[in-house]
Every structure is written in C-alpha cells, then in structure tokens.
Amino acid sequence: MLTGSKEQAVYTPSEDPMYRHNPFIEALPPVLPMEKVASLLRRHPVYHQSERELAASKRLEAVQRIANYVEPLPIFLELEQRFSRMLRNGYSPRNPISAEWIKQLRSGFPDLDWDRGKPDYQPLVRSTAAGFAIIGTSGVGKTTAVESVLSLYAQQIQHSGKYGGHALDRVQLVWLKLECPQDGSLRGLCLNFFQAVDEIVGARYYHKFGNNRRRSVDELLPEMANVAAVLGLGVLVIDEIQRLNEASSGGAAKMLNFFGQMVNQFSVPVVLVGTFKALPLLSGEFAQARRSAGQGDLVWSNLPQDDVWDFFIEGVWHYQWTKSETPLTPTIRNALYQESQGIVDIAVKLYMLAQWAVIGQEDETISPELIGDVARDSLQLARPILEALKKRDLAALGRIKDIMPPISDLEQYLRGARERVTLEGTLDTMKAQRVAQQQNAHKEPDEILMRVAEVLLEAGFPVDMAHQCAEEALKQHADETELAPVIKDALLRAVGVRPPSRGTQRNPSRKGQHQKTQKSAVEKALAEMIGARKGEVTPHQALKNAGVIKPIEEFWTNK
Incomplete structure (x- = not known):
C-alpha cells in the first residue's frame, strides 16, 4: 500500500467556473503547466565523476542508485493530465457544503432556470466522474508513473475552520492505491480497503466490518462505497488487476461491476492498472462507465526505438x-x-x-x-x-x-559481484604484503631505523629523542610490513601521547642520567643531519658519510 502526506487545507479560488465554491476542489493544488509537472516528477539520483576512483566495493553499491532513476516521459505527462481532470470532475458533484453547492451550480450553469415554484429546488446534474484502465507490459513503468503522479497530491487534506462562512471540519482522502490480493478474491480486496483506510485516517472500519465473517461480499461492497463517499475519496487506484479471479468469491465480474457503480452512483473515479492478461476482465458495467465518461483506456506498451x-x-x-x-x-x-x-x-x-x-x-x-x-x-x-x-x-x-x-x-x-571483488581485493592485498615483506627482508635494520628517525628530525625533535622513539616504535611493530604505522607510533611517542617503553626515559633536559655509550653509525648520521639542516652538508651526504647509503658499485656483480 502506498502512503502519502497529510496537509492542512489551503483554498485557492478555481479559475474554472464549474469548480468554484467547492472546498474539495479548491483545496487541491492548482492545475500545473507541463514544464512544472515534468520538473516535479523527475528523480535523478546524485552522481559525481570522481566516484569512479572509489574502491570497487563502494562502486558496486553505488550502481544501485540507478534503480531510483525516474525520467518523466511524454506518457507520464498525459497520465498527470488525466488524473488532474479526473479528480476535479469526480469532486464536482460532491460539494460537502449544501449552500456552497448551490453557488457552485449557479457559477457553472449561469443560464439555468431555478424558478420551479419551490424554494428548496436543486437541479439534477449528471456526474462526470471518469474511471479508466491502464494496461501494459510488465516493467514499462505503469506503477512508477501512477505513484509519481499521486505523489503530486497530498493523500489527506484536513479541513478545519470555515469555508465561505460555513463551518467545515473533516478529512478529505484524496487518493487511495491498493493492490489486488494474491488470491484474487473479492473479499480480500474489500478487507484490504478497510485496513488501508484505518491505517491512513486512524479509523476502525476493519474492526467494524472485517471481523464479522458472516458478512458476505455483497454486504461489504456497499459499506466500502459508503466509506469512500464519507471520506471524500478522490480516486481509488487498484494495481495488479490481472490477479482478479473469476472463481474466487464471486470473481472479477462482480468486482468490476461494483467499480462501475462507484463511478456512476458515488462519483468516485476508479483506475485499474494491470498487464495484458487483464484485458478479458475489463468488460461489463465498468467498461460502459469508462466509455461514457470519454476518458478512454491507456494502453502502455514498450517504447519503440525512436x-x-x-x-x-x-x-x-x-x-x-x-x-x-x-x-x-x-x-x-x-x-x-x-x-x-x-x-x-x-x-x-x-x-x-x-x-x-x-x-x-x-x-x-x-x-x-x-x-x-x-x-x-x-x-x-x-x-x-x-x-x-x-x-x-x-x-x-x-x-x-x-x-x-x-x-x-x-x-x-x-x-x-561483491564476493568476487572482495576475493580479488584480498588476494591483491596479500600479494602486496608479500612483496613488502620481501623488500623489507633485504633492508638493514639501521636503514629502517634511519628512515623513521629522519621523519622525527624533520619535525624538529632532538637527535636523541628521534633515535629513541624510532627504536621503540620499531620494536613495537617488529612484524609490520608497512612503514606508516611505525612512523605514526614514533611520532606519538615523541610528542608524549604514547608513554615510553618500560625501563626507558626520555627527558633531554635531565642530562647525566643516560649511560654514555659509543654512538652507532645511525646516531652519527643523525648528528650529521642536524649539521646538514644548518647548511654544513646535505642530508643525503650525511647519510652517505655515515655509511647508511652505499655506493652503487657495491651492487654490481662481476660476470
């Protein structure tokens, strides 16, 4: 069941004299130009070219946005015009205020002779409510189009206060869309109607009519029509009409004839939506009602290649x-x-x-x-x-x-697709880790230590601190194949976020507490890099002087 919004009534005087002084009609949105309708019906999901650079797993999920794409084709606009006419024509003879109904008749029929010798005389005006059927192949967009058009109207309009000086406090149910039950039974559709109305307007019609199994379909149908009239139902849409079964609870013929009665007697338009399988069902009184109303059925086939x-x-x-x-x-x-x-x-x-x-x-x-x-x-x-x-x-x-x-x-x-991408991504990660392990296996420990410490030096930390933090971080991440986590850990230790390893101290102002040890090649290189920063030698030359950077000749092999 499709549910829509609820709004407070705002009345806009109708430009058409036939529709003036009718609160049901003047609470509807004004008739819109085609350009505005197309703009309101269009649904284009968000998309950015930069998303092509996302990971495969994220792009797989993004593809699902296409399912939400709605482009209002010309037939969408025709459907909106039909609904606009149908709602107003259906409400035209159903003015909820008697005095306003007289005004509406006088506005619509200015030459009508009201002099019949009776003060309470009201002329009889034939209902022009129109129902129609939408028949087409599965997947051509029938349901999407119908629901998009219905979304242009609030499902409920609350009338509170006065209209034309008359008190008006009631709910107007503009539209209701149901699906035929899977078993195609008439009773099931009636019960679905009462349940849907209860859920939308907060009534208890199902409790009143649906719980009593003794009530036959012949008894439920008039109650259904009465509820539609009481709530000012503007249009009833029944989707998947091809499910109606002639053998189930009286079957399709009785239901379709009932729809015809709703159109003719209660001025409630009924729209039936289904596949070509429903064509044989669309006959009888409902077919006659559609023909006399002049709306015509809408055959919605596949798009030609144009x-x-x-x-x-x-x-x-x-x-x-x-x-x-x-x-x-x-x-x-x-x-x-x-x-x-x-x-x-x-x-x-x-x-x-x-x-x-x-x-x-x-x-x-x-x-x-x-x-x-x-x-x-x-x-x-x-x-x-x-x-x-x-x-x-x-x-x-x-x-x-x-x-x-x-x-x-x-x-x-x-x-x-997700499993394939995940498997391939995992395999690529494992391959990258293997390559990193093989590369790191050939590196001297001092060389790795130097690279980490160099980052800390460039950040402005003292030589002793840079060396000690790099050494502690390297021990903590002995099995790490990437340098980034080691560098991050060393930086955290240097700024004091991460405490030093047990048994170590790191306070450069308290001199004399460190044991005097002979500087390693790494420490010498770090010292020389400090000099390099002062302009004495370049960092590259400092590393070369310390023996960390080897001459390329050492890697040549004699053939």
Whole structure:
C-alpha cells in the first residue's frame, strides 16, 4: 500500500467556473503547466565523476542508485493530465457544503432556470466522474508513473475552520492505491480497503466490518462505497488487476461491476492498472462507465526505438561507475534495445547488471557482447515476453504471467559481484604484503631505523629523542610490513601521547642520567643531519658519510 502526506487545507479560488465554491476542489493544488509537472516528477539520483576512483566495493553499491532513476516521459505527462481532470470532475458533484453547492451550480450553469415554484429546488446534474484502465507490459513503468503522479497530491487534506462562512471540519482522502490480493478474491480486496483506510485516517472500519465473517461480499461492497463517499475519496487506484479471479468469491465480474457503480452512483473515479492478461476482465458495467465518461483506456506498451527511447537511455547512461568510461555508441544503444525490447525496467536492470559484471575486473569496459551475455544469464524468465513483443503477439502477451526479474535475483547477482571483488581485493592485498615483506627482508635494520628517525628530525625533535622513539616504535611493530604505522607510533611517542617503553626515559633536559655509550653509525648520521639542516652538508651526504647509503658499485656483480 502506498502512503502519502497529510496537509492542512489551503483554498485557492478555481479559475474554472464549474469548480468554484467547492472546498474539495479548491483545496487541491492548482492545475500545473507541463514544464512544472515534468520538473516535479523527475528523480535523478546524485552522481559525481570522481566516484569512479572509489574502491570497487563502494562502486558496486553505488550502481544501485540507478534503480531510483525516474525520467518523466511524454506518457507520464498525459497520465498527470488525466488524473488532474479526473479528480476535479469526480469532486464536482460532491460539494460537502449544501449552500456552497448551490453557488457552485449557479457559477457553472449561469443560464439555468431555478424558478420551479419551490424554494428548496436543486437541479439534477449528471456526474462526470471518469474511471479508466491502464494496461501494459510488465516493467514499462505503469506503477512508477501512477505513484509519481499521486505523489503530486497530498493523500489527506484536513479541513478545519470555515469555508465561505460555513463551518467545515473533516478529512478529505484524496487518493487511495491498493493492490489486488494474491488470491484474487473479492473479499480480500474489500478487507484490504478497510485496513488501508484505518491505517491512513486512524479509523476502525476493519474492526467494524472485517471481523464479522458472516458478512458476505455483497454486504461489504456497499459499506466500502459508503466509506469512500464519507471520506471524500478522490480516486481509488487498484494495481495488479490481472490477479482478479473469476472463481474466487464471486470473481472479477462482480468486482468490476461494483467499480462501475462507484463511478456512476458515488462519483468516485476508479483506475485499474494491470498487464495484458487483464484485458478479458475489463468488460461489463465498468467498461460502459469508462466509455461514457470519454476518458478512454491507456494502453502502455514498450517504447519503440525512436527519439523517446534515445532520450531515456542517454539519461540513464550518465550513471556509470566503471573505472574507464564507456561511451554510448549506436551499437550499444541497439544492443540494449534488442535485449530489452524497449521495456524500461529491463533496460535499467541490464545496465546495472553489466556494471556489476565488470567492476573490479582488469578491464571495466561495457560492450554490446557483455550486454548480450548478461541478458542471457540473468533475464531468462523475460524471454517469452520479449519474443512476444518482437512478434507483436498480443494473444501471447495476454497468456504470459508477470515475468519481470524479481528483486531477489538482482540481489543475488550483486552478492556474487561483491564476493568476487572482495576475493580479488584480498588476494591483491596479500600479494602486496608479500612483496613488502620481501623488500623489507633485504633492508638493514639501521636503514629502517634511519628512515623513521629522519621523519622525527624533520619535525624538529632532538637527535636523541628521534633515535629513541624510532627504536621503540620499531620494536613495537617488529612484524609490520608497512612503514606508516611505525612512523605514526614514533611520532606519538615523541610528542608524549604514547608513554615510553618500560625501563626507558626520555627527558633531554635531565642530562647525566643516560649511560654514555659509543654512538652507532645511525646516531652519527643523525648528528650529521642536524649539521646538514644548518647548511654544513646535505642530508643525503650525511647519510652517505655515515655509511647508511652505499655506493652503487657495491651492487654490481662481476660476470
């Protein structure tokens, strides 16, 4: 169940005379221009080119952002216009204030003759509420588009105070989106409705109607319609309508006819969303209601290989986390289309899978061949629908069940990529450690000590302190293959953050407490480096004089 926001009513006078003086309509957002709608529907995740330099494990995770990418295609804008008209037309005959309803009628029908000899006369106005169906292939973006459009409207509007001088204190439920239950039962859908309403508005309709098993579906349906009317429901959206089962609790025919009654009698628009498998179900009274309303059903098929497809793929391709950038060539563009047949969900998942396949490899280039391999390995369930789309076989599309790659399959593929990158990264680390160990094994201890002490000298510490701290740090990290931890430890000891090793003292002001020992070659070199800092000799020459830096001739071998 999709849940939205709750807002306090803010009334904007309607520009359309037919909608004036209706608080349900004037509490809705104003009709928006297409440019603004596109801007509000667009969802572009964050991305920076510098992220290509991140570790492979982090880039694998970043690829998942592509799943949140939403580009409002032209059909999105058409859908928004339909919902905007549908909500206002549905609310038009349902003014919650009787006196304002009279004003609304006079505004909408200025030439209407009200003189019928009765002071309380109200003319009968036919409802123009419109429902429609959205039918299309799995993965083309139906649900994403519907939920994106619904998100433009607050789900609940709280009317508190006065409207036109009349007290108005009530909740307006602008929209409600449900999914057909998995078993396709009519009773299950009714109970889902009551549970959803309770969760959103804080009522207890399920306790009142759902707990009594003696209530039949024929009794629940009118209660459901009554609740929708009481709460001022603007539109009811039922997704996955293909699940409705003719054999379950009265089946599809009864439910679809009931939807028709909601449109005709209660002016509550109903939008049904499903795959081509639902086509045989969309008949009866609900079909008649849709035809008479003039909205027309929306058939949402795969994208053709045209400018819209190119626009979409160019936007998605921007989100690339491979080390080497792969440009979007005509051959890659064509490979993506052939393997997805213009189903945007499959195209996006293919692009994600292709990046997961190469990130962490020596060559992180995406090729048409790679896209084909990934499609064959990971999208086997989608083959029937892709073949049906290639052949434009609507009958086959009606027989095929929902075959979109489940999230669990994508997560399993990502887990495999993570394990591969982790294994390769661990192996690289072990190889680097082995090389470091081999290199350090050939170094003289004094040479390592000198390198650590030199850092402390450059930081301005005295010679004795630099030598002693370096020596202590080296003992503490005898098994360390990298110099960085040893240098860090020595610096901490020098500044007094880390205490000296037991039995050692490090206070240069207390002279005479150190045993006088003969200076080693390292100590001599350090002393000479102090002189080098004063300009007497260079540090390199000081190390050479102390015998730490050997002449290159010593490493020559006679052949």
